[in-house]
């Protein structure tokens with residue numbers, strides 16, 4: 001099986017389940033991390049206009065609290081990721097700003113999602129060491145999106161009441177507004 005085919009998309013109900021804590025970092029955990037990275041890169045290679053910046057384990061159908069984040073968002077050639085196990089947002093700070101977000105588990109739909117501009121996060125790395133992280137801007141947005149995944153929350157859930165915030169990616173790579181009726185009918189985001 002090709003790794004990108006492991007990626008599950010809405011309306012798969014597993015995406016709305018809460019993932020469980022990782023105990024020992026076993027070889028099985030490391031294998032899941034490798035699959036997450038391969039799946040993200042394969043997905044990216046199949047999508048001409050998008051970059052695979054992050055993934056949560058539940059997106060390849062493993063309900064473990066693991067997320068991976070691309071180390072360099074600007075350069076597609078840098079294919080390295082940081083791994084965060086049992087991530088927890090410890091503080092949300094700054095302003096709330098709306099900006100575009102997409103998700104490997106929500107095909108072709110983008111949304112303008114309100115997020116805090118600054119966060120602090122705590123996690124464990126692949127070697128079992130505690131990490132504390134302070135982030136702002138795009139990275140802060142991504143961390144909130146990924147930690148949502150381990151809690152069974154999708155970005156579309158934040159804008160369910162904001163039909164004007166939905167966009168669709170055209171085959172040419174442009175984002176165009178989508179009607180709320182179309183979102184519901186075509187993609188079954190909340191079924």
Ligand SMILES: [Zn+2]
Nearest residue numbers: 102103104105
């Ligand atoms: Zn996502």
